[in-house]
Amino acid sequence: MTILTVANLTMRFGGLTAVNDVSFTARQGEITAIIGPNGAGKTTLFNCITGFYKPSSGSITVVHGSKNLRLDKLPGHSIARKGRVARTFQNIRLFSGMSVLENLLVAQHNRLQASTGFGVLGILGLGGYRAAERHAIELATHWLAQTGLLERADDPAGALPYGAQRRLEIARAMCTEPLLLCLDEPAAGLNPRESSALNDLLLSIRAGGTSLLLIEHDMGVVMKISDHIVVLDHGTKIADGKPADIRSNTVVISAYLGEDDEDDAPLAGATP
Amino acid sequence: MAYALQQLVNGLTLGMIYGLIAVGYTMVYGIIGMINFAHGDVFMIGAFIGIIVITALSGITAVPLGLLAALIISAALCGLYGFSIERVAYRPLRGSFRLAPLISAIGMSILLENYVQTSQGALERAIPNLIPGGITLMRQDGFAVQLTWMQIAIMAVTLVVLAVFTYIVTKTPLGRAMRAVEQDAKMAALLGIDTNRTISTTFIIGSALAAMAGVMFLLYYGVIDFYIGFNAGIKAFTAAVLGGIGSLPGAVLGGLLIGLIEAFWSGYATVAYKDAAVYSILAIVLMFMPSGLLGRHEVEKV
Amino acid sequence: MSRLLRDVKDSGAVAFMALLIFAPFLGLQLGDSDSGNLTLSTRPALLAAAVGLTFAARFCFLLWEAHRPPRIPALSLGLAKSGKYAAPALLIFAIVMPFLPGIKNASIDLGVLIMTYVMLGWGLNIVVGLAGLLDLGYVAFYAVGAYSFGLLSTNFGLGFWECLPLAGILAACWGVFLGFPVLRLRGDYLAIVTLAFGEIIRLVITNWVSLTGGPNGITDIPHPTLFGLKFSMAGGPGSFAGFFGITPSPSQRITYLYYIILVLALLTNWVTLRLRRQPLGRAWEALREDETACRSLGINVRNTKLTAFAIGAMFGGFAGCFFATRQAFISPDSFTFMESATVLAIVVLGGAGSQFGVVLAACVMIGVPELLQGLQIYRMLIFGAALVVIMIVRPRGFISTRRPTVALGKAKPISADLIAQGQG
Numbered sequence: 001m002t003i004l005t006v007a008n009l010t011m012r013f014g015g016l017t018a019v020n021d022v023s024f025t026a027r028q029g030e031i032t033a034i035i036g037p038n039g040a041g042k043t044t045l046f047n048c049i050t051g052f053y054k055p056s057s058g059s060i061t062v063v064h065g066s067k068n069l070r071l072d073k074l075p076g077h078s079i080a081r082k083g084r085v086a087r088t089f090q091n092i093r094l095f096s097g098m099s100v101l102e103n104l105l106v107a108q109h110n111r112l113q114a115s116t117g118f119g120v121l122g123i124l125g126l127g128g129y130r131a132a133e134r135h136a137i138e139l140a141t142h143w144l145a146q147t148g149l150l151e152r153a154d155d156p157a158g159a160l161p162y163g164a165q166r167r168l169e170i171a172r173a174m175c176t177e178p179l180l181l182c183l184d185e186p187a188a189g190l191n192p193r194e195s196s197a198l199n200d201l202l203l204s205i206r207a208g209g210t211s212l213l214l215i216e217h218d219m220g221v222v223m224k225i226s227d228h229i230v231v232l233d234h235g236t237k238i239a240d241g242k243p244a245d246i247r248s249n250t251v252v253i254s255a256y257l258g259e260d261d262e263d264d265a266p267l268a269g270a271t272p
Numbered sequence: 273m274a275y276a277l278q279q280l281v282n283g284l285t286l287g288m289i290y291g292l293i294a295v296g297y298t299m300v301y302g303i304i305g306m307i308n309f310a311h312g313d314v315f316m317i318g319a320f321i322g323i324i325v326i327t328a329l330s331g332i333t334a335v336p337l338g339l340l341a342a343l344i345i346s347a348a349l350c351g352l353y354g355f356s357i358e359r360v361a362y363r364p365l366r367g368s369f370r371l372a373p374l375i376s377a378i379g380m381s382i383l384l385e386n387y388v389q390t391s392q393g394a395l396e397r398a399i400p401n402l403i404p405g406g407i408t409l410m411r412q413d414g415f416a417v418q419l420t421w422m423q424i425a426i427m428a429v430t431l432v433v434l435a436v437f438t439y440i441v442t443k444t445p446l447g448r449a450m451r452a453v454e455q456d457a458k459m460a461a462l463l464g465i466d467t468n469r470t471i472s473t474t475f476i477i478g479s480a481l482a483a484m485a486g487v488m489f490l491l492y493y494g495v496i497d498f499y500i501g502f503n504a505g506i507k508a509f510t511a512a513v514l515g516g517i518g519s520l521p522g523a524v525l526g527g528l529l530i531g532l533i534e535a536f537w538s539g540y541a542t543v544a545y546k547d548a549a550v551y552s553i554l555a556i557v558l559m560f561m562p563s564g565l566l567g568r569h570e571v572e573k574v
Numbered sequence: 575m576s577r578l579l580r581d582v583k584d585s586g587a588v589a590f591m592a593l594l595i596f597a598p599f600l601g602l603q604l605g606d607s608d609s610g611n612l613t614l615s616t617r618p619a620l621l622a623a624a625v626g627l628t629f630a631a632r633f634c635f636l637l638w639e640a641h642r643p644p645r646i647p648a649l650s651l652g653l654a655k656s657g658k659y660a661a662p663a664l665l666i667f668a669i670v671m672p673f674l675p676g677i678k679n680a681s682i683d684l685g686v687l688i689m690t691y692v693m694l695g696w697g698l699n700i701v702v703g704l705a706g707l708l709d710l711g712y713v714a715f716y717a718v719g720a721y722s723f724g725l726l727s728t729n730f731g732l733g734f735w736e737c738l739p740l741a742g743i744l745a746a747c748w749g750v751f752l753g754f755p756v757l758r759l760r761g762d763y764l765a766i767v768t769l770a771f772g773e774i775i776r777l778v779i780t781n782w783v784s785l786t787g788g789p790n791g792i793t794d795i796p797h798p799t800l801f802g803l804k805f806s807m808a809g810g811p812g813s814f815a816g817f818f819g820i821t822p823s824p825s826q827r828i829t830y831l832y833y834i835i836l837v838l839a840l841l842t843n844w845v846t847l848r849l850r851r852q853p854l855g856r857a858w859e860a861l862r863e864d865e866t867a868c869r870s871l872g873i874n875v876r877n878t879k880l881t882a883f884a885i886g887a888m889f890g891g892f893a894g895c896f897f898a899t900r901q902a903f904i905s906p907d908s909f910t911f912m913e914s915a916t917v918l919a920i921v922v923l924g925g926a927g928s929q930f931g932v933v934l935a936a937c938v939m940i941g942v943p944e945l946l947q948g949l950q951i952y953r954m955l956i957f958g959a960a961l962v963v964i965m966i967v968r969p970r971g972f973i974s975t976r977r978p979t980v981a982l983g984k985a986k987p988i989s990a991d992l993i994a995q996g997q998g
Contacts, residue, residue: 050870080872087870095863097993098856099978099985105853106860107871112853129852133980141982153982158992176871307762317599324598327612352594364966370995371708371922372969378915379961386955391599397612502911506769513766544781551770558763559755 002063003028003180003211004049004085009058011044018044020235021058026180026228028063031202031212033222035246036232037256042215043090045232046184048072049213050087051079062180081110086178088169090185090215096158100149100168103157104140105133107175112136143171147201163194167201174205181205183214187221199225223247231255274412279539280532281409285423285492287531288430292485293508294515294523295437296478302454302518303474304366309377310357311482312505313384314350316498318483319490320388321346323397326490335402339491343429346487347480354479355472363468381501388498396497399490426488433484434524437477441520450474454518503547510554516567525565577640585632592628593621600624661930668836672829682828686835686900688940690893693839695920695932696846697889702918703927704846704855705882706862706996707757708765711772712917714752715745715887717909719894721779724792724904734798734899738892745891746884753883757876772914780906791905795898797827798834805830831900838896842889843929849885851979858882859927862996916940919961925971927993934972938964 004026011019019041026032034042047053049060049071060071062083071083079085095103105112115132144150147167152160157168166186173181186202187195195218202225206212216222222229222243229246231239233255239246246252293315300308325342333341361380365373406420441447449470452460461467489504490496511530515522530550537549557565601621607613668689672682694716701709719741726732726740756767779786786792797805803814805827814830815822849855857878860868869875898904920939924931942960946953968974974990 052866052869076869077872077874080870089867089870093864093867093870095860095867095994097863097976097988098859099981099988101980101982102856102859102978105980106856106868106873109853109857109860109871109873113857116852116854137980137982150982154978154984154986156978156986156988156992158988172871301762307765321598323612324602324604324614327604327614328602349594349598352591356591356595361962361966365969368969369922369926369990371702371918371926372965374708375919375922376962376965378919379958379965381958382912382954383958383962386951386958388599390951390955392604397604399612506773506911509766510770513763517762542781545777548774548777551774554770555756555767558759558767562759562763564763 001028002026004032004213005059005061005063006045006049007059007061009045009048009060010056011041011048011053012056018235019048019055019232022232022235022237023058024230024237024240026211026213028179028211029206029209030227031206031214031225032228032230033226034213034215034230034232035217035219035222036238039234040232041235042232043184044235046087046182046213046215050085050182051076051083064179080176080178084177084179085182086173086176086180087182088166088173088184088186090188092162092165092169094157094165094169094172096156098157099154100144100157100160101137101140101153103168103172104143104175105136107172108136108139139175139177140171143174146174146204147171148197163190166190166194166198170201170205174210178210180211180213183212183216185215185217187216187218195221274410274415274417275539276536277409278415278417279535281417281419281423282539283532283535284528285426285531286534287528288427289485289489289492289527290504290507290511290530291524291527292430292433292481292488293504294511294527295434295520296482297508297512298515298517298520298523299450299474299478301512302520303450303457303471304362304373306362306370306373307377307509308362308478309374309505310361310380310384311478312503312508313381313501314353314357314479315482315486315489315504315508316388316496316501317353317384318346318350318479318486319496319500320392320397320486320498321349321483322487322490323399323496326399326402339402339487343484343487346483350483350486351476351480354475354482357479358472358475363471381505385498385501392498394498396495398495401494402491422491426492429484429488433481437481438520440477446470446473507547507550510550514554514557514564516564518568519564519566522564522566529565581633581636581640584636585629588632589625589629593625596621596624596628661933664933672825672832679825679828682825682832684941684944686828686832687944688936689832689835689839690897690900691917691920691940692933692936693835693842693893693896694890694917695924695936696839696842696929697886697893698917699886699921699924699927699929699932700846700849700858700889701882701886702921702996704850704862705858705879706994707879707882708761708996709768709883709886710765710911710914710918711768711770711775712886712890713909713911713913714768714772714775715749715890716894716897716913717775717779717906718745718748718887719891720898720904720908721786721792721894722891723895723898724795725785727796728792728794733796734895738895741895742888742891745894746888749884749887750880753880757879757883769911769914772909772911776906776909779909787905789906791903791907792898793903795902795904797902798830798899800830831896835896835900838892842892845885846929854878854881856979863994923964923968923971925973925975925990926995927976928971928973931971931973 002025007023009019009022010017022045034045036042044053048055051071051074055072062069062071062085064084069083071079071085074083095106112132115129141150144153147170149164149168149171152164157165160168170183170186187198190198199221202212226243229241229243230237231246231252238255239249239252293311297308297311300306300311322342325345326338329338329341357380361376362373365376401422403421403425406418409417409419441450449460449465450473452465453467453470457467489500507530508527511526512523514529515526533550533553534546537546601617603615603617605613605615671677671685694712698709698712701707722741722744723734723737726737752771756764759767780789800814803817804812806813807822807824810816813822814826857868857873860873861875861878865875916939920932920935923939924935943953943957946956949956970990975987976993977987978985
């Protein structure tokens with residue numbers, strides 16, 4: 001069962017082609033990893049999927065049961081709501097001046113906002129808003145427990161240590177109740193212990209029914225947890241398959257080790 | 273046709289003055305990313321120093337010498353004003369909350385306006401036209417297109433000043449330092465550039481340009497008061513944004529455009545709404561080009 | 575000793591610069607001769623005094639710098655905490671103030687003025703403090719509110735209470751109308767466009783003489799009535815004094831105005847405080863923190879910004895409507911950029927985002943200059959200098975910490991350096 005289909009996706013910045021005719025599918029209930037050397041176009045691909053860039057050509061389709069939704073046709077903010085695709089960022093983007101709990105409530109904005117009756121009932125303290133908020137806090141608490149941040153719930157997000165900020169960003173994305181979670185290098189900067197805890201977290205998210213798409217440099221993480229790997233190099237897909245196949249793929253190995261050219265022209269926009 | 277040509281001449285002259293002020297705005301914005309609201313008041317101070325010098329020298333020296341002295345003294349003293357303003361009101365706030373320097377600048381603007389008002393009075397001050405006469409470019413249907421000597425002088429001075437300025441920014445070590453600090457102040461400091469000094473120099477140059485614009489404004493219109501800085505400052509700020517804030521050619525282009533819009537609007541529509549026309553065009557341009565005409569379009573980094 | 579010498583040298587250099595800076599303005603004075611030509615006279619004593627003062631000030635500053643006590647970070651927290659007790663105390667004072675013995679009409683009037691600015695500050699705080707959008711043209715909505723009431727009352731004979739909601743709605747509509755095309759602009763581009771809109775509205779009301787009366791403004795705007803009772807000095811039936819059988823006095827009307835603005839301001843505060851705990855208010859603050867992250871969470875950034883703009887504008891409109899009824903006269907002179915700047919300064923000085931801070935800042939910014947009335951033309955000079963000094967001493971404003979709107983356990987204040995300032 002497919003959750004995401006990327007077909008012939010191309011993204012150009014001026015004369016620069018950051019992603020060139022890439023097609024792949026991600027299956028529901030699986031962890032799909034996108035790997036590749038620096039400047040391979042991974043983040044650009046991600047930004048197209050999550051609506052931050054409009055692709056130059058090609059299509060991105062997310063499958064909800066029997067319904068297909070073209071993500072590249074949706075406005076940016078609808079990707080999370082209608083597309084039910086959530087993401088994290090390579091350089092963490094938390095609401096650092098808000099508390100951890102507030103961060104998770106902002107993630108549930110649309111559902112909560114609907115319960116306030118355009119804000120009027122909410123201001124007056126009427127209607128189902130209280131119940132909705134209680135439910136929202138429960139969901140937030142659930143993900144705080146999952147990410148081991150329960151004790152820090154009332155601390156400012158910006159005051160958390162780095163690893164905790166990474167986990168908080170994942171918890172925040174999960175609070176939008178996505179069907180597909182896109183993670184941009186979630187293990188970057190984590191120590192081995194944190195990294196292994198992250199693996200468990202990602203596996204438990206998968207067990208909860210959310211499919212994952214992740215960009216990762218840490219091969220330890222990728223090989224251990226992914227079900228499916230897509231390899232990009234210089235904007236094109238060079239391999240696609242199960243971890244075991246990728247590990248022995250000669251094209252991939254030479255792309256990583258570098259055949260003759262030392263990747264001296266990284267594609268702009270690919271890894272900001 | 274003749275009428276339009278006249279508006280073109282008038283608009284270009286005015287636009288050059290705006291452009292000179294706008295360059296200072298854009299330089300300061302480029303280098304420390306703040307709106308220097310007091311910049312328009314430095315322009316006003318420059319105009320006042322100009323009138324004081326001209327009055328002091330009137331009857332003592334020849335007119336051209338007097339004007340040159342007014343330009344130079346005004347630029348020098350306003351450079352000092354710019355330097356002091358940055359030291360007193362902006363440097364302590366560098367790297368702090370974004371709105372703090374803005375409010376400090378607004379405070380500085382109020383301070384300067386009232387400083388001039390209390391020390392020199394609230395009255396308008398006028399001088400006679402010091403370079404009377406001009407040449408007639410063309411005649412049509414009884415309408416003579418005038419290009420006055422004053423307009424020629426203003427354009428010539430502006431072009432010379434801008435040429436010198438462009439040379440400084442593009443060719444000298446100082447200009448290189450300025451551009452480096454603009455790109456990345458921290459990195460520039462690590463590479464041994466004295467950022468404080470570079471920023472001070474930027475303020476001095478920007479203020480000197482504003483002062484010269486002030487003197488030329490005085491010569492062109494013949495009347496100034498302590499309040500001219502506000503309007504000129506807002507216009508120059510508009511010019512800088514219209515051209516793309518941070519872009520030096522953009523500032524000059526924006527200034528010229530605003531001068532032309534004002535002149536043509538006054539000539540063909542109602543004078544009363546000329547400022548409204550300028551602001552409306554700014555809003556419309558920004559709607560379609562959010563970074564101004566020559567501003568760098570920033571691709572959002574995620 | 576060498577340190578003293580160095581300080582003296584440094585002060586001397588500064589004094590020399592002061593000499594150059596002050597020479598043309600304090601040392602010389604332009605005047606008019608009988609023939610109409612400009613003259614110059616000299617004022618050496620004034621110049622010497624200014625230079626001497628600069629020297630002394632610089633020297634004292636250097637001395638203080640050397641012996642400065644360590645900074646007390648607790649001050650901000652102290653102010654924030656004092657808000658817990660000071661705010662209710664201030665509220666009680668505000669409620670009983672008109673009936674305190676010895677209170678003059680002028681003091682109540684000053685209270686009305688301060689509270690108008692408190693209300694404006696709270697309104698702008700939504701846009702600047704919460705949503706992080708820099709609005710330099712807030713006065714536009716104040717003007718829309720005032721002129722809506724002025725025009726509706728003089729042309730259609732509507733009273734204050736009918737016009738109050740209309741003024742708010744009209745201002746909000748203008749907020750949406752102006753905000754819609756420009757809210758995708760960032761930072762200073764947004765600042766200049768809002769400033770431009772403020773100027774456009776002022777230019778239109780100045781020049782559309784047939785509608786607005788131009789620079790002469792609108793006169794004879796009615797005062798508010800209390801359930802139809804007028805506060806006329808003549809008394810008689812249908813007037814407040816006549817109905818209650820008391821002697822008419824101007825203080826009755828001023829007191830009534832005082833309570834109207836108090837209620838309006840408190841309404842603004844209440845709505846803002848409620849909204850902050852709502853998804854909408856949280857989305858505003860999240861927008862200030864990180865717009866990109868908001869978008870990735872499915873928040874419609876443009877609409878959220880528009881609501882902030884519209885609600886801020888609405889309160890500006892209410893305040894404008896009140897201003898018109900209080901003055902009974904409005905003209906474009908009341909809606910200059912200075913007003914926008916003053917309100918913005920109140921918000922920033924209060925500590926962007928803090929409601930109690932805005933009250934403190936409004937008292938300082940409006941109350942103090944009023945007390946300085948005696949200084950005449952030096953008033954604004956001092957005002958400008960004070961703005962600079964206050965910003966340098968407290969760049970994040972009086973109250974810079976933020977209290978989370980929801981907590982599992984005990985809410986902990988968030989320190990200013992974690993709070994973003996907004997890009998819009």
